[in-house]
Amino acid sequence: AQSVTQLGSHVSVSEGALVLLRCNYSSSVPPYLFWYVQYPNQGLQLLLKYTSAATLVKGINGFEAEFKKSETSFHLTKPSAHMSDAAEYFCAVSDKRDMRFGAGTRLTVKP
């Protein structure tokens, strides 16, 4: 069975600082990996996805993630946090049957 683990339920950074949100996956088949952002009372917005092409994936709003098979990781980064980045972030893994989500990481950005 596939699953993802997000390390750190809450991450706090200062505006302008590096954002690093951690995600490790477990999958018996080559995984398809996703990062989503969710603002309060809204649905999910896709930030980026890994689909077995380039291991470094660039997404929207300056986010990127690197697929590391040896570490079974797909961490999300952004060089400089903005106040508008404050939200809940979910890592997800998919096969062609269904998608499973991590527990989520709440990002707080301090002025």
Place this chain on the structure above:
Amino acid sequence: GAVVSQHPSWVICKSGTSVKIECRSLDFQATTMFWYRQFPKQSLMLMATSNEGSKATYEQGVEKDKFLINHASLTLSTLTVTSAHPEDSSFYICSARDPITSYEQYFGPGTRLTVT
């Protein structure tokens, strides 16, 4: 891009009544749709997989008689919460599987259900 809509976006109902939530794929045909439930400050939990023209597949612990799912067309799936109780209050999100890749899903904006 692929768009999925949900209706209503929020609903308040009285305990013991039933409420229906619609999920539509607006610009593509979706043979498979999914229903998720999200409690406050928690992640999305898959409730069931809805396949057009066949019975839904429910995850362990989800009561199929309470959460009725119908996927009668390639663009519409409905979730009916029967005899709703306050503990059913939650954020319900649907998604539709990408018909080409199969591994990607497109998510609706969610429906906030409050049972009083």
